[in-house]
Amino acid sequence: MEGYQVTVADHAGRALQLVREQSFDLIFSDVVMPDKNGIILLEEIRAAGITTPVVMMSGQATLEMAVRATKLGALDFLEKPLSTEKLLLTVENALRLKRLEDENRELRAKVGKHEIVWRSEAMRKVMAQVARVAAGESRVCILGETGTGKELVARAVHEGSPRKRGPFVTLNCAAVPQELIESELFGHEKGAFTGAASRHAGKFEQANRGTLFLDEIGDMPAAMQAKLLRVLEEGEIERVGGSGTMRVDARTVVATHRNLEEQVRAGTFRQDLFHRIYVFPILLPPLRERPGDVAALVENFTKSISQTNGWRVRAFTGGAIQALEQHPWPGNVRELRNAVERLLLLAESDVDEELVLQVLPLPSARSGGGTPVGNGTLASRVENFERETVQAELERAHHNMSEAAKALGLERSHLYTKCAQLGISVKDLRRAE
Numbered sequence: 001m002e003g004y005q006v007t008v009a010d011h012a013g014r015a016l017q018l019v020r021e022q023s024f025d026l027i028f029s030d031v032v033m034p035d036k037n038g039i040i041l042l043e044e045i046r047a048a049g050i051t052t053p054v055v056m057m058s059g060q061a062t063l064e065m066a067v068r069a070t071k072l073g074a075l076d077f078l079e080k081p082l083s084t085e086k087l088l089l090t091v092e093n094a095l096r097l098k099r100l101e102d103e104n105r106e107l108r109a110k111v112g113k114h115e116i117v118w119r120s121e122a123m124r125k126v127m128a129q130v131a132r133v134a135a136g137e138s139r140v141c142i143l144g145e146t147g148t149g150k151e152l153v154a155r156a157v158h159e160g161s162p163r164k165r166g167p168f169v170t171l172n173c174a175a176v177p178q179e180l181i182e183s184e185l186f187g188h189e190k191g192a193f194t195g196a197a198s199r200h201a202g203k204f205e206q207a208n209r210g211t212l213f214l215d216e217i218g219d220m221p222a223a224m225q226a227k228l229l230r231v232l233e234e235g236e237i238e239r240v241g242g243s244g245t246m247r248v249d250a251r252t253v254v255a256t257h258r259n260l261e262e263q264v265r266a267g268t269f270r271q272d273l274f275h276r277i278y279v280f281p282i283l284l285p286p287l288r289e290r291p292g293d294v295a296a297l298v299e300n301f302t303k304s305i306s307q308t309n310g311w312r313v314r315a316f317t318g319g320a321i322q323a324l325e326q327h328p329w330p331g332n333v334r335e336l337r338n339a340v341e342r343l344l345l346l347a348e349s350d351v352d353e354e355l356v357l358q359v360l361p362l363p364s365a366r367s368g369g370g371t372p373v374g375n376g377t378l379a380s381r382v383e384n385f386e387r388e389t390v391q392a393e394l395e396r397a398h399h400n401m402s403e404a405a406k407a408l409g410l411e412r413s414h415l416y417t418k419c420a421q422l423g424i425s426v427k428d429l430r431r432a433e
Contacts, residue, residue: 002088002091004091007022007024011033011034011035012029012033012035012036012037012038012040012041013035013036015027015029015041016041016044016045016048019045019048019050019052020048020050023052024052025052025053025094025095025098026052026053026054026055026091026094026095026098027045027052027053027054027055028054028055028057029041029042029054029055029056029057030056030057030058031056031057031058031060031065032058032059032060038056038057038058038069039056039065039068039069039072042054042056042069042072042073042074043072046072046073053075053094053097053098054073054074054075055074055075055076055077055078055090055094056069056074056076056077056078057077057078057079057080057082058077058078058079058080059079059080059081065077075094075097076090076093076094078090115152115300116149116152116153116156117293117296117297117300118290118293118296119292119293119295119296120290120291120292120293121292122285122289122290123285123290123293126153126282126283126284126285127156129280129282130153130156130157130160130282131160133157133280133282134156134157134158134159134160134161135160135161135162136161137251138279138280139232139251139252139253139254139276139277139278139279139280140154140157140253140254140279140280140281140282141217141253141254141255141256141260141277141278141279141280141281141282142154142253142254142255142256142281142282142284143255143256143257143260143281143282143283143284143411144255144257144283144284144285144286145257145284145286145332145409146257146331146332146334147287147331147332147333147334147335148284148285148286148287148332148333149284149332149333150215150255150257150284151170151213151215151255153255153282153284154168154170154211154213154215154253154255155168155213157211157253158210158211158213158251158253161211161251163209163210163211163251166207166208166209166210166211167206167207167208167209167210167211168207168210168211168213169203169206169207169210169211169212169213169250170203170212170213170215171184171185171203171212171213171214171215172215172216173214173215173216173217173218173219173220174215174216174219175216178221178224181220181221181224182224182227182240183196183200183202183240184202184203185202185203185204185224185227185228185231185237186202186204186205186227186231186237186238186239186240187199187200187201187202187204187205187237187239187240187242188200188202188239188240188241188242189239189240189241189242190241191241192239192240192241192242193240193241196240196241199239200239202237202239204231204237204248204250205237205246205248207248207250208248208249208250209249209250210250210251211250211251211252211253212250212251212252212253213253213254213255214252214253214254214255215254215255215256216255216256216257216258217254217255217256217260217277218256218257218258218260218263218269219256219258222268222270225269225270225273226270226273228273229270229272229273229276231248232252232273232276232277233276235247235248235249236248252277254277257409259405259406259411259412260274260278261274262402262406262412286329286332287329287332287333287335287336288327288328288329291325291326292325294321294324294325294336295321295325297333297336297337298316298321298324298336298340299316301336301337301340301341302314302315302316302340302344305337305340305341305344306344311344314344314347314349314350314351315350315351316343316350316351317350317351317352317353319352319353319356320343320351320352320353320355320356322353323353323356323357323360324336324339324356324360326382327360327382328382328385328386339359339360342359343355343356343359346359383422386418386422387422387423387424389408390404390408390415390418390419390422390424391424393407393408394424401415401416
């Protein structure tokens with residue numbers, strides 16, 4: 001009469017058979033029954049790996065019986081005669097709890113989306129560094145080009161730390177207007193400024209006993225750098241419009257695609273703040289330097305994108321994977337994910353090399369009417385393109401490595417490594433600086 005669909009079993013054996021064959025939201029079980037009592041049935045249900053909530057009922061309940069049922073995972077224990085009102089309330093509470101558990105499982109599944117996928121030696125070294133630093137409280141500075149997965153590494157540091165049960169809070173310093181970043185970091189009191197209709201807890205307060213990830217720290221305004229330095233030194237914050245300080249306990253992990261050392265030399269980033277955050281740097285290599293990760297990433301993206309959109313999972317041929325491995329990926333892992341989604345949308349069947357080359361055209365020379373650089377395989381053409389680009393930039397900068405690295409969006413040390421990989425002589429470059 002209340003709208004629930006009910007299945008009745010006349011003995012425990014039949015009940016066990018039903019719960020093994022069908023899925024139920026809730027089980028009510030008597031304790032005293034002919035063939036076996038309800039406590040034994042509960043043990044068998046749990047032994048079968050069935051997690052359906054169970055409510056026990058009895059007119060002969062004892063405290064010992066109730067304790068044993070609770071230890072076996074019974075949700076509740078009702079005494080007879082049953083009250084209809086109490087019975088319906090128990091049903092509502094049990095179903096609400098089940099919905100929460102289902103949502104929790106979905107959330108845990110979503111956490112899997114933050115998993116770092118890798119196979120390359122370069123990423124093995126990165127993950128070894130993550131494991132080493134995560135266990136302590138050292139501040140971590142994650143460096144790498146845009147799209148390399150800096151936030152995923154920050155999450156991995158958090159998940160591997162003693163703070164993993166605490167919150168993981170993020171703030172992109174480049175995405176918050178300069179006039180609001182103090183409020184975002186430290187919070188504000190009601191009426192602190194126009195539009196502050198209520199008290200707001202800032203990111204530091206939200207991250208208490210957890211981890212605060214400050215992305216793009218190199219874009220933080222100079223005025224805020226001094227205030228952030230004080231918080232890192234003192235462990236105290238003051239809300240905007242507040243009159244007192246409060247202690248916060250948050251581990252700080254930062255990331256940037258910029259060269260902080262050059263910013264310090266240029267006077268755009270505080271040297272004292274640099275030394276506070278640059279305790280343990282982790283350098284994320286760009287995707288073009290770890291092609292061995294491409295196949296694993298493609299497989300992971302294909303599954304997640306197909307599942308989200310309800311598509312049939314399509315495969316990537318060996319030729320397609322090879323073409324993707326040879327692409328330079330200026331947008332790194334983020335660009336690869338977008339490319340995989342685009343390829344899955346366009347593919348009639350499995351994704352092949354021809355479709356990849358249609359969607360991802362080869363890099364073109366800056367001159368010569370946009371013709372591909374050189375002849376030969378895709379890998380050799382990409383290498384030729386990189387070599388010509390680096391050489392042209394070095395000539396423009398009169399072989400000043402720092403200036404050339406800045407123009408190319410690389411760290412100076414990375415440019416030396418790239419020159420060595422491309423066979424460009426760096427013997428006299430340091431002398432030129």
